[in-house]
Amino acid sequence: MPTVRPPTTLRFGSTAALLAALPSPEERGQDEILLQMGSLRWIEALPLAILAGYLNDHRRRNQRGGRVTLPGRYEFLQRMDFFKTIGLRMRERFSRREPSGRFVPVREVGVSREVQLAAADIVETLRVDDREAANVLRHSIGEVIDNVFVHANSPTNATICAQHFPNAHRTQVGIVDTGIGFRGSFAPSPVYREMDLSDREAITLGLAPYVTSKPPTPEMYDAGYGRLGVGLFIVSSVLDAVGGRIQIASGAALFHLGRWFLVRPWQGAIIGFEVPDEPLVSYEQAMRVARRRAIEIARSRDVG
Numbered sequence: 001m002p003t004v005r006p007p008t009t010l011r012f013g014s015t016a017a018l019l020a021a022l023p024s025p026e027e028r029g030q031d032e033i034l035l036q037m038g039s040l041r042w043i044e045a046l047p048l049a050i051l052a053g054y055l056n057d058h059r060r061r062n063q064r065g066g067r068v069t070l071p072g073r074y075e076f077l078q079r080m081d082f083f084k085t086i087g088l089r090m091r092e093r094f095s096r097r098e099p100s101g102r103f104v105p106v107r108e109v110g111v112s113r114e115v116q117l118a119a120a121d122i123v124e125t126l127r128v129d130d131r132e133a134a135n136v137l138r139h140s141i142g143e144v145i146d147n148v149f150v151h152a153n154s155p156t157n158a159t160i161c162a163q164h165f166p167n168a169h170r171t172q173v174g175i176v177d178t179g180i181g182f183r184g185s186f187a188p189s190p191v192y193r194e195m196d197l198s199d200r201e202a203i204t205l206g207l208a209p210y211v212t213s214k215p216p217t218p219e220m221y222d223a224g225y226g227r228l229g230v231g232l233f234i235v236s237s238v239l240d241a242v243g244g245r246i247q248i249a250s251g252a253a254l255f256h257l258g259r260w261f262l263v264r265p266w267q268g269a270i271i272g273f274e275v276p277d278e279p280l281v282s283y284e285q286a287m288r289v290a291r292r293r294a295i296e297i298a299r300s301r302d303v304g
Helices: 012-020 045-062 075-079 112-123 131-150 181-186 199-206 231-242 283-303
Strands: 033-036 064-068 103-109 159-164 170-177 245-256 259-276
Touching: 012 033, 012 045, 012 245, 012 259, 033 045, 033 199, 045 064, 045 103, 045 159, 045 259, 064 245, 103 112, 103 131, 103 259, 112 159, 112 170, 131 159, 131 170, 131 231, 131 283, 181 259, 199 245, 231 245, 231 283
Parallel strands: 033 064
Antiparallel strands: 103 159, 159 170, 170 259, 245 259
């Protein structure tokens, strides 16, 4: 039986170590998976989304579930709907409270019409002081999630999770899919087909404004933010300005804290970000600069 033995502590920066602990599709075959969580002491939103996405992908592809060795305390995992999301029924011995504004439990986003609701739930956990900025962030995060249906060709749903850490004064968000990944999404495009992109190059393209594997249209600059290849750019630019951080993994490439790492390949895309409660600049200013940069970069690319 293939076994997953995650590290004892799983934080935002633990993605490489977690990926190393996950058996590849070839290694896991069609057998049940044993998830050994007995030594788990701490887990955050992004690794929760990764684990849930991985287990659900195996369950959907092979019609086989898994077994879980529970940690000593697992109420947090229940509150975050981890067991429910991976198809395990667990008796709860606590009272639930409304999660709105505090966390977004692990859940799958199954169809495009759920995308904006999921994005709105995520933005509610952020401490954004500007209504317009919150609206644009909601649309941008919605585009990132929507990529699962537009570009990723994922056989399973998107998996999301978010949590606010009041003591650490930050919010962490995870968006995961098990589709074709950044590199695979660019492959069918006549613009990028001949470039034979590496995983790192594909992620870099995905972070650029107005870059999409879909054919460009004349309305690109004034049609809003829907499916135009600016969602990830807006999110990453705003995070950089306010003091947040972003992490992206696809294939064998991981972009984390401005550096690149070679990791055990992930089939699909992992996007995580952390947002501080107290931004370095206002969200209104960060959003204004991000939108101006997006237009300037796109126009300079057209001129070139």
